[in-house]
Amino acid sequence: MFQCQSGYTLRKIKDTCYLLPYGQQIADQRKGMVLNETGTLLWNLLQHNEGMEFDDLVSAIARIYHLDSDSIPMLCDDVRDFLTQLQANGILVEDLQPVSNFTTIYLEIAGLKLQIYDPKQLLLEQSALTHFDSFGFEADSSPNSKADQRFELLTIPPASHAYGEVLLQNSELSVFEHANHYIIVFHPMQNLYEAHMTKDGSYVRIYCKPEHSDIATENLFHAIRLFFLFIAQKNGLFAIHSASLLYHQKAWLFSGHSGVGKSTHTAFWNTLFQTPYLNGDLNLLGFDIKKKQMMVYGIPWCGTSGIFTAQNYELGGIVLLGQHPSKNHFEDLNESEQILRVMQRMISPAWKEQQLSLNLMFAEEIVSRVPVFSFLCMPQPSSAQSLKAEINLWEDNHLT
Numbered sequence: 001m002f003q004c005q006s007g008y009t010l011r012k013i014k015d016t017c018y019l020l021p022y023g024q025q026i027a028d029q030r031k032g033m034v035l036n037e038t039g040t041l042l043w044n045l046l047q048h049n050e051g052m053e054f055d056d057l058v059s060a061i062a063r064i065y066h067l068d069s070d071s072i073p074m075l076c077d078d079v080r081d082f083l084t085q086l087q088a089n090g091i092l093v094e095d096l097q098p099v100s101n102f103t104t105i106y107l108e109i110a111g112l113k114l115q116i117y118d119p120k121q122l123l124l125e126q127s128a129l130t131h132f133d134s135f136g137f138e139a140d141s142s143p144n145s146k147a148d149q150r151f152e153l154l155t156i157p158p159a160s161h162a163y164g165e166v167l168l169q170n171s172e173l174s175v176f177e178h179a180n181h182y183i184i185v186f187h188p189m190q191n192l193y194e195a196h197m198t199k200d201g202s203y204v205r206i207y208c209k210p211e212h213s214d215i216a217t218e219n220l221f222h223a224i225r226l227f228f229l230f231i232a233q234k235n236g237l238f239a240i241h242s243a244s245l246l247y248h249q250k251a252w253l254f255s256g257h258s259g260v261g262k263s264t265h266t267a268f269w270n271t272l273f274q275t276p277y278l279n280g281d282l283n284l285l286g287f288d289i290k291k292k293q294m295m296v297y298g299i300p301w302c303g304t305s306g307i308f309t310a311q312n313y314e315l316g317g318i319v320l321l322g323q324h325p326s327k328n329h330f331e332d333l334n335e336s337e338q339i340l341r342v343m344q345r346m347i348s349p350a351w352k353e354q355q356l357s358l359n360l361m362f363a364e365e366i367v368s369r370v371p372v373f374s375f376l377c378m379p380q381p382s383s384a385q386s387l388k389a390e391i392n393l394w395e396d397n398h399l400t
Contacts, residue, residue, distance in 0.1 A: 001051045001052065001053055001094065001095045001096075001097050002046060002051060002052060002053070002054065002057070002083060002092055002093070002094050002095075002159070003046065003050065003051035003092070003093050003094075003095050004043070004046050004047050004051075004091070004092060005025075005090060005091050005092060005093050007021055007022060007023050007024055007025035007030070008020065008021055008022070008025060008032075008091055009022060010035070010040065010043055010044070010047075016034060017034070017035040017036075017039075017040045018032055018033070018034055018035065019032050019033045019035060019043065019091060020032045030089070030090060030091075031089060033085070033086070033089065033091065038061065038078065038082070039082055041061060041064060042057060042061065042079065042082055042083075045057060045060055045061075046092070051095060053099070054079070054080070054083070054156075054159040057079055057083075058072065058075055058076055058079050061075060061079065062075060079159070080157075080159050083159050084159075084161055084162055087162030088162045090179075093179050093180060094159075094178075094180075094181070094196075095180065096180070096181050096196055096197075096198050096203055096205060097203075098117075098150060098152060098203060099117075099152055099154070099205075100117045100119070100152060102117065103115040103116065103117055103147075103150075104116060104117055104118045104119065104121070104124075105118055105123060105132070106136060107132060107135045107136055108135060108136045109135050109228065109297070109298075109299055109300070110232065110237055110284055110286065110297035110298070110299065110312075111235075111297075112148040112149065112228075112231060112232060112235060112237075113146070113147045113148050113149075114147060114148065114149050114150075114151070114224075114228065115147040115149075115150045115151070116150075116151040116152075116153070116224075117150070117151065117152045117153065118151075118153045119153075120153070120155050120210050121212075122153055122155075122208065122210070122211070122212065122216065122217065122220055123153070123217060123220055123221070131221065131300035131301070131302075131308065132300055134298075134300065134308075134309075134310035135298075135300055135310055147202075148202070148231055148235070149201060149202060149203075149204065149227065149228065149231045150202065150203050150204070151204045151205075151206060151224060151227070152203075152204070152205050152206070153206050153208055153220070154205060154206070154207050154208070155208060155209065155210040156207060157193045157207055158193055158194055158196070158207045161194075162178070163176035163178065163183050163185075164176045164177050164178035164179070164183065165177045167182075167351040167352065168351050171187060171188075172186070172187060172188065173185060173186050173187060173226075174187070175351050177351075178196075180198070180199060181196050181197060181198050181199060182196070182197045182198075182199070182351075183195070183196055184196075184197070184223075184226065186219070186223055189219040189223065190209075190219075191208055191209045191211045191213075191215070191216040191219055191220075192206065192207070192208045192209075192219055192220070192223060193207035193208060193209070194207055195207065195223060195227070197227055197230070200234070201227065201230045201231040201234055202231070204224075204227045206220070206223060206224075208220065221300075221301075222301070225301045229347065229348050229349060230349050232284060232348070233348045233349060233355065233358060233359075235286075236286050236287065236362075237284050237285065237286040237297065238284070238285050238286070238346055238348045238358075238359060238362045239282055239283065239284050239285075239299075239346060239347050239348050240253060240255055240282070240283050240285060240318070240342070240345050240346055240347070241255060241281065241282060241345050241346075241347050242254055242255035242262065242279075242281075242282070242283050242318070242345065243255075243262040243263060243265075243266045243277075243279065243280050243281060243305070243307075244266075244277075244278040244279045244283050244296060245266050245269055245270065245275045245276060245277055245278055246275055246276045246277075246278055246313060247269070247273075247275050247316060247388075247391070248316065248395070249313070249314075250313060250314050250315065250316030250317075251278055251283070251296035251313040251314065251315050251316060252316045252317055252318075252319065252391070253283050253296070253315070253317070253318045253319065254266055254319045254321055255318060255319070255320055255321065255345045256320060256321035256322060256345075260321050260322060260323055261321060261323065261377075261379050262321060263280065263305065264379050265321060265377070265379075265383060265384060265387075266280075268380075268381050268383065268384035269384050269388070271381075272381060272384055272385065273384070273388065277307045278296070278298075278307070278308075278309050278311075278313070279298075279299070279302050279305075279307060279308050279309065280302045280303060280305020280306065280307035280308070281301075281302045281303025281304070281305050281307075282299065282301050282302060282303060282347070283296050283299075284296065284297045284298075284299045285297070285315060285362075285366065287365060287369075291314075293314045293315075294314065294315040294365070294366060294369045294370055295312055295313070295314060295315060296312065296313050296314075296315050297312045298310040298311050298312055315366075315369075315370050316370065316391075317370045317371040317372065317373065317391070317394075318342060318366065318370065318371075318372045318373070319372075319373045319375050319387065320333075320341050320342075320345070320372065320373065320374045320375065321375055321376075321377065322374065322375065322376040322377070323376065323377070323378075323379070324376040324377055324378060325378070326378070327378065328375070328376070328377040328378060328382060328383050328386040328387075329375075329376045329377070330373060330374065330375055330376075330390060331374035331375070331376055332374075333372070333374050335367060338367045338372040338374075339360070339363045339364050339367050340363075341372070341374070342363040342366055342367060342372060343359050343360050343363035346359050346362075346363070371391075371394050371398075373387070373390065373391075375387055375390075
C-alpha cells in the first residue's frame with residue numbers, strides 16, 4: 001500500500017499545482033514537486049483513502065477518465081513512473097501489507113511456520129514439491145492462522161524502483177534498506193523482478209513473471225530460502241554452508257570453501273562406514289533449551305546435491321575441511337580461531353552490524369558445546385578413516 005509522507009501539502013498557485021514541504025521536511029531540505037492534472041488526482045486519492053494499492057489507483061484513474069482496456073498498460077506505466085518519482089523524493093512511502101487472506105502452501109520448517117500465497121501455482125512444479133512435501137505441504141488450505149513468515153507471489157512488476165540505501169551488492173543479488181522494508185534484487189534470476197520484506201521479516205512480497213518452468217520454480221525456491229534464513233536468524237537459528245551425515249546418532253557437519261571436497265569426503269564415509277547422508281550443502285543449527293543440546297534441523301534447501309532430510313538431530317561436531325597434497329593432517333586452532341572460522345562459514349544474513357553480532361555470538365555458543373576440527377586431507381578414503389579415528393578418540397575422552 002502506498003501512503004503519503006507526512007510534512008507535504010498540495011497547493012495550487014495560479015494555474016499550477018505544487019506539493020510543498022513544511023515543518024521538518026523543510027528543515028531536512030526536502031524538495032517539492034510540480035504536479036500535472038493526473039498527478040494531482042493521484043495525490044488526492046492517496047490522501048483521501050489514507051493510502052491505496054497500485055491496482056486500485058490505476059482503476060480509479062481509469063474510471064475518472066473513462067479509459068478502455070487498451071489504455072490500461074500505458075496508464076500503468078504512467079502511474080508507476082509517478083509513484084517512483086514520489087518515492088525517490090521521500091514524498092511517498094510503501095507500507096507492505098498482505099494482499100490476500102488465503103494461503104495455497106503451508107510449511108513448517110525447524111518449528112517456524114511459513115505460509116505462501118501462490119495463486120498462479122508457480123511453486124506447484126515437481127521440483128519444488130519434492131522438497132516441500134516433507135515439511136507439511138498443503139495446497140488450498142483454509143484461511144490463514146498465525147504464521148512466522150508469510151509470502152505472496154505477485155505476477156506483476158513492482159510499482160516503483162526507489163530502492164534506498166545499499167546494504168549488500170554482488171553478482172548474485174543486491175539488498176537495499178528502504179524506509180520501512182528491505183528490497184532484494186536477484187540479478188541472475190530473470191523470472192523475478194524483485195522482492196520486498198518488512199523489517200521484522202514477517203511478510204515477503206515477491207514480484208515475478210507468470211512463468212511455469214523448472215528454472216523459474218528453482219529460482220523461486222531458492223529466493224524463499226534467503227528470506228527464511230532472515231526469520232530463522234531472528235529466532236535463534238543459523239545456517240552453515242556444509243554437508244552433513246549421521247554418525248553415532250548425531251549430525252556431523254563438513255564445511256569448507258567451494259571445491260574443497262565436502263561431497264567427496266562424505267561419500268567416503270557413506271561408502272566405508274554406511275553413514276547416512278543428511279544434507280549435501282546447507283545445515284540449520286539452533287540450541288534447544290529444553291534438551292540443552294545444540295541441534296541440526298532438517299530443511300528443504302540443499303544446493304544442487306538433492307540430499308536433504310526433514311528430521312532433526314543433535315549436533316555431534318563440525319569439521320572444517322581443507323586440502324593437503326600429501327598427507328592427512330589436523331590443524332590446531334585456538335578457541336578464537338574456531339569461533340571465527342565457524343562464523344565465516346555461516347550464510348545467515350550479515351547485512352547489518354547487529355546481524356553479524358548474532359552470527360558471532362552463535363558461533364561462540366557452538367564452539368563452547370561441540371568439537372570443531374580443522375582437517376587438511378587428501379581426496380582419498382584414508383582421510384575418512386583418519387577423521388573417524390579422531391572423532392572416536394574425542395568421544396571416548398569426553399562422552400564417557
